[in-house]
Amino acid sequence: MSRSQSVEDYLKAIYKLENEEEGGVSNSRLASEMEVSNASVTNMVKRLSDRGLVDYTSYYGSRLTAPGRKIALEIIRHHRLLELYLKEMLGYSWDEVHEEAEKLEHHISEQFGDKIAEMLNDPRFDPHGDPIPSKDGEMPVMKTYPLSEFESGLHCMISRVKDQNPELLRYLEKLGLIPGVKLRIVDREPFDGPITLEIADKKISIGYNVAESIFVIQE
Ligand SMILES: [Zn+2]
CATH class of the missing domain: 2.30.30.90 (Ferrous iron transport protein A (FeoA))
Known part of the structure; x- marks a missing residue:
């Protein structure tokens, strides 16, 4: 199954919205989060649902399936590890790392992510204090x-x-x-x-x- 950058971005956005509010994620919330039209969201949600990455009903909205969640957490792990790597090893400031990580997160292998984690002694938080999911896809619970x-x-x-x-x-x-x-x-x-x-x-x-x-x- 191909995993385009936009598939990954949608899964990440659904993950984020699921955590912000109880229940499913409506297409309109997803459209405003992704800054795209409702029609684009409808299309993509259908593709994600066909691939078994989200459960969608028009009444409830979207919810990640286990495989969808796994991908979302992998991308979030890469994003946060990259942010820390850019700051700690390459001298980026904390306001620069997010944008750079948004691009790079789609292009690094799991092995590369693991190497970064190893080099930074398995860090638990990124430069903004967000928790870094573990290699096996566990997101530390943090009530803030x-x-x-x-x-x-x-x-x-x-x-x-x-x-x-x-x-x-x-x-x-x-x-x-x-x-x-x-x-x-x-x-x-x-x-x-x-x-x-x-x-x-x-x-x-x-x-x-x-x-x-x-x-x-x-x-
Ligand atoms: Zn970020």
């Missing part, structure tokens, strides 16, 4: 919540940040908001207003949108 959902007074630690927006990543790095950093929520304005944080005795204020891109675990 957007910083924007927390009340003031709480102590927490940044676990991961969204990886797609380079400008946002540069901004977060400048403020010192990177995985592993501990902080306290000092104050939050109502109506999605700014949130004030305390990090190592320093107070900073961030917008609600920024806080939505930072995922934390409660300390």
Whole structure:
């Protein structure tokens, strides 16, 4: 069975959306995630379903089958290993690695992925704090919540940040908001207003949108 880049991208997107919301993934959600037309999604979902990679019903939407999930996790593993490799071994900055990994992830063999993992001592997280699935397709379970959902007074630690927006990543790095950093929520304005944080005795204020891109675990 041929595995085109777009097949892999769709499986990855369905995996992501399945984890964001309960239930199946509708074609319209998939279309907006992939930034393509509904007609393209309908076509592709039919192909994926014919190949046994997704279960699709018009009522429920798409769900990955076991073989579909296996491919999605392999691509995600490659993506995250590549991001770390680019950063640690090739000197890329953390805002550059996602775009590069998006391209490379489709072209490396399993052996190449394993070599990277070996060289980096079987890392568990990518540079943005996302967990790296194991070689046998296990995704570490990590319960994290957007910083924007927390009340003031709480102590927490940044676990991961969204990886797609380079400008946002540069901004977060400048403020010192990177995985592993501990902080306290000092104050939050109502109506999605700014949130004030305390990090190592320093107070900073961030917008609600920024806080939505930072995922934390409660300390
Ligand atoms: Zn990425």
